[in-house]
Amino acid sequence: MTSSENGSEQGPVIRDKRKIDPETGQARKTAAEQGQEKKDEQPGGGAQAASAPADAQIADLLAERTADLQRVQAEFSNYRKRVERDKALVREQAVGGVLYELLPVLDDIGRAREHGELVGGFAKVAELLESTLTKLGLSAYGKKGEPFDPTVHEALAHSYSPDVTEPTCVEILQLGYRYGERILRPARVAVAEPPPEPAPEAPSGAPEGGEAGRPDAAEPGDAAASPADTEPGAPSGEQN
Template structure:
């Protein structure tokens, strides 16, 4: 009788333990949640993988274009620097060429003066040289500032004296001491002039 009671007690204990194990067993967890809880990475989506590969290709292409652009820019800078240097040389050469011709005329005039005592011939030769000089100036973009008979303009004239004049009213230039010159719109040198102070009779009155 005692043996039967022990068997029943042991069976009851085992049944109770199984019940407790059943209550403590966790419920089934979806695979996605289980993967998230364990930190397992999801399989890469084919669409996302294709997009990533496309972006990588575009990035590589952009980097290659950037390298070509940098090389082109360096070549452009070199060409531009050379073009500027060449333009300066050619510009200076074109500006100086007319004065070589004038120098030739001056040389011939001096040689003629050494061989002749005719003042008129020398004067004509010098006049021709001056005309050639003015032509060279004009071809280089240089022009003279107008003076005699023009109103005094302090922006292009420098008054060195004033004198009475019956021919020119007050404020008008009566004489030019040294010529003034422009290069385009830029003043190279102002003209030094004598300005009329008006008629002498008006001063005395």
């Protein structure tokens, strides 16, 4: 039996030591690098131990950035609300100023209507103006017989009347106007209030005054004689 038949002889061994993989075209890793990768892949390896502090740092940074974003968002929301409030206030002041300047025109229209002079095209223009101002929020107030309120009324005349039980507007001298909750001009009115109650009368049996009504007042003739009125030598009393 030959040695080749016993398997003592082996064929040639070919080792591929090329650094570039011909199939992928990428550089091959050395044995040391492959061993390090195996260690990193094991549970509790160096890669996981090194990544734990990095993950904690990333989590802290994420929480910090999230808090900053929430704070900026809240500040922007407050800024937007403040801007909208300021815009509404500026608009209200501007419209209120224009409406206030038009009040004399409305007074003239009211007087013309009372005298029957509001006719023709002038009447249509006046109605259009009044409707437009009403849409903008202007409203007139002041009616005869309503209670007097010093916060919205201005009293130009005062009188007493038994027909009222409280201070009452008995005549509207000039209408008042308000824009929303803002008083542009108070209503000028004449006010009447109940007459004052009469002073209570004195009792009929009571004295009118002076010392005549005092019980201890002495009559003019009942005055006791003074020592100066006693005659000289007259005894002042009985002697024993």
